[in-house]
Amino acid sequence: MTKFTRRQFIRTSGSVIAGATVAPLAGLKNLTVAPSDTVNVALIGCRSMGFGDLENALRIDGVHCIGLCDVDRNVLEDRAADIEEMTGERPQLYGDYRELLENSDLDAVIVGTPDHWHCLITVHALQAGKHVYVEKPLANSIAEVDIMKKAANHYGKVVQVGQQQRSGEHWQKVVEVVQSGRLGKIRDVNLWGNFGYGAGAQPVDNSSVPQGVDYDMWLGPAPDRAFNQNRFHGSWRYYWAYGGGVQTDWGVHLLDIALWAMNVDGAPNSVHSIGGIFSGLNRSMEVADTQTTTYAFNDYNMTWKHTGGLEMGPYNRHYGIAFVGNDGTLVVNREGWEIIPVMDQDDHPRIEPVPFQEGDSSYHDVHAHNWIESIRGNETPNTPIEAGHLAASYAHWGNLSYLTGDTLKWGRDGKLVDEHEYADIIKPDYRSPWTFPSV
Template identity: 45%
Template sequence: MPTHSRRRFLSQSSQLLAGASLASLPATSTLAASYAVAANEKIKVALIGCRNMGWANLNSMLKMPEVECVALCDVDDTVLNERAAELEKKIGKKAKLYKDFRKLLENKEIQAVIIGTPDHWHCLQTIYACEAGKDVYVEKPLANSIEECLLMVAAARKYNRVVQVGQWQRSAPHFNEAMQHATSGKIGKIRTVKTWAYMGYGKTSPVLPDEPVPAGVDYKMWLGPAPERPFNRNRFHGSFRYFWDYAGGLMTDWGVHMIDMGLKGMKVTTPKSVQAMGGKLGFPDHADETPDTLQAVYEFDGFTLLWEQAKGIARGPYDREHGVAFIGNLGTVVVDRGKWEVFPEVENGAYLTEMVPVRNNTMNNLDQHTKNFVECIKSRQKPNGDIEFGAHAAINAQLGNMAYRLGRKIFWDSSKNSIVDDSKAMEMAKATYHNGWNLPKV
């Protein structure tokens, strides 16, 4: 990467940082409203990407009587028609159907959109939705590159939109209780935060031949800004996340969730440096490009944060498939989606901190997260999973993957929001668009 290009990227990053302010902001900060929602007014939402989490998010929102779904969009006719029939049965009327999200965004009736598309689409669709005056609930990870993350924050602020990222642990009371206990001083100085996802799935992923595009699928639109490639089922529904063109494997699937909780608990945003190692160690013959095994070490002032991942293994640290552990001198607080507890250190037969029995999660945290989004549409408050927090988590995940792929430590300058003196890493941090799509300007 030429010196002038590196300087331009650093300059752009710094300008975006100044405009978007990626420093943590209180969740009570108020956004300007381009419209007001009366207490008895229906909030009309639309879903872009109807297959998995997008559909789950919509169904969660529809539990609230003030939410009405008026439109669905998907590039796969089979998925779109099935979801349309399910929605009509659920709400008693038909929604408008689209295969091109740009046409949906022209619909002025729509006040908010849910984006449940593959990662490589999040940036374009979120920014275009903000430009169109829609509030946005976007699935995690926020984006597939660091440059996109910065642009998305800038767009949300420029257009005064409420943007909630689907990192729904931020709306989970038991996660907050665990983090409050961990940082209260009761477990002493926290020297390490361990985050992980050991997933029992993914034991089979055979290499498959390319094939014709399935009937009813607008594959050109599915690819969008990703590189042109023949259709292959391994790269399509669900399993797209294990190919670099579209996503970042377990790191960007689960890592953004758990690393996000480590960042929130320790009140930090981005690291000083990252190093990582791993590979396709469990299943070297799989079609996946992303590693099935990975460890990444993040350096912060006064502590380290560790990320561990494994496909095909379900028993992770503390016998949990996923979680966050705040490890202090006097004990360790461990929390996952189901519960939290304390493991005291023992000295001379005595606990060094109080033994806290298991505290179970009794709530539906996705419902709490979507409810928070809807409440913020009305109040214009920043939501629990505000776009800045989504950017922090995604930047950490992207840096971890980049350190693995480059095979070296990467240094990060939080004051400039940029990588330090590494031309290849700087290039990887940028978004590269194809097929006539261009990175939005903010």
């Protein structure tokens, strides 16, 4: 039973950046909710994806939005009006998440800010005793994802990471097929994400801060820098201080599935990444528009590739994963999956082909439902902190190798070799008065 119309949902759902595709309404169970099952949520970072996450949560009986927080007053007012129209109740509005976290009626927060804010807000929310849904990538650096994992385990609250594909049935099916051995020995796992947005933004001059925006609070722990519309809403992901480009933005979604299917729970043997800003389009960006990262394992390779701006790719898909086995290749993305068999010399397929199977698109709703039911103690998160930590670490190792030109390796002690040489990339230097959290 859903609370809102499909029209309302589509009107307010997020952009296509980083896969915020429109999810149709899922036929979620109409639970009879006891007062003790009421979950009061608030959203921090309301403009795009976070608001989609909130809408998904609000479709579940017993979930109430009691607060919205954003550093852009214009976004805040618009979203408050949206919530009021949907629920008939106006949430309390905040410009500083620390005040929101003091609200003792609040059970849980959704963190929908740019990546450079995920760590501080998540750790502070856990310390305030709130459950968290934090968008992907878990954070914008390796040290931040490490401390977030520690905090999640230490404070014992429910943390769901916004790698929502794990809640999708066709992704679960694909993982099952890969793990069943049906494709034969897997020797190559290729991941690619060729999106139009990956080529950067049209350059614009610095300008004054728009009215209603607390830009100092938007920057938060990131270095002070003049305001530029490109380094702000939506397109912040092209600049290292706030995001990591397509490698982290979309990389985590696909790495998450690849690592899960291949049963990986630690570092690979090595990581090497090459690329640059090669499009020649003179767009505004710091991150790579063209990048190839190779993760070496004992008996297979895993590769991430993006060529921003070119909406085309292998198997006629502009993004996806190909699990290449001796007997067949499984190709998957959000649209669906198929198995292409290897043909023997006598032209016989080594395994049964599987024609294109359409993917289900209800996983955004299922993911929110799974988060709320985990808070209620009835389920456990489909994307726990460990999965968010692993996918983000792989993506950040790719960018670390790209930025330094070094091949990353791990010692017998499990530590990254020469880690101290990368200290300023691994751990951001937080701008005062913000300090790196400790747990």
